[in-house]
Amino acid sequence: xxxxxxxxxxxxxxxxxxxxxxxxxxxxxxxxxxxxxxxxxxxxxxxxxxxxxxxxxxxxxxxxxxxxxxxxxxxxxxxxxxxxxxxxxxxxxxxxxxxxxxxxxxxxxxxxxxxxxxxxxxxxxxxxxxxxxxxxxxxxxxxxxxxxxxxxxxxxxxxxxxxxxxxxxxxxxxxxxxxxxxxxxx
Ligand code: 3PG
Numbered sequence: 120x121x122x123x124x125x126x127x128x129x130x131x132x133x134x135x136x137x138x139x140x141x142x143x144x145x146x147x148x149x150x151x152x153x154x155x156x157x158x159x160x161x162x163x164x165x166x167x168x169x170x171x172x173x174x175x176x177x178x179x180x181x182x183x184x185x186x187x188x189x190x191x192x193x194x195x196x197x198x199x200x201x202x203x204x205x206x207x208x209x210x211x212x213x214x215x216x217x218x219x220x221x222x223x224x225x226x227x228x229x230x231x232x233x234x235x236x237x238x239x240x241x242x243x244x245x246x247x248x249x250x251x252x253x254x255x256x257x258x259x260x261x262x263x264x265x266x267x268x269x270x271x272x273x274x275x276x277x278x279x280x281x282x283x284x285x286x287x288x289x290x291x292x293x294x295x296x297x298x299x300x301x302x303x304x305x
Pocket of ligand 1: 136163189252278279280281299300301302
């Protein structure tokens with residue numbers, strides 16, 4: 120399911136969400152993440168150097184790290200991931216035009232949801248692993264506990280507002296496989 124995203128999530132309970140503004144920061148980021156025993160990175164598509172930084176990170180550290188791409192918002196972004204053989208894809212949402220490209224890419228992917236209706240749309244696609252985003256704004260741990268009752272088969276990767284103090288509480292939940300956050304690389 121979802122091109123086996125579960126394996127990526129299970130092997131990487133902490134997923135650093137990293138926005139790179141300067142290609143010279145790549146080595147620093149790699150060293151910092153490695154020192155925290157993290158072996159994966161989600162590089163967002165949010166800056167002028169995003170695409171180049173994903174290519175460079177993969178070229179330099181792809182043997183050691185799972186290199187994923189975040190902020191996937193359309194079929195073009197999926198094509199970039201296919202062309203560059205990235206290890207996984209993360210979207211902040213779930214749009215009809217992305218369903219087929221994501222499925223056909225062969226690359227593990229996790230779409231974003233925040234509300235029950237969005238979860239139902241995801242279930243209709245035959246999916247059950249979602250990024251819960253932005254977790255802190257959409258009810259955090261309480262919302263996830265409620266979703267566990269309503270959608271017992273669904274598992275989440277909460278992201279947004281997580282930090283050093285609260286991430287362990289999220290990871291304790293049975294319907295949370297991994298968590299994401301930008302603080303991990305800082
Ligand atoms: C994301 O894209 O997942 C968020 O920017 C990460 O949220 P955070 O900065 O609150 O960790």
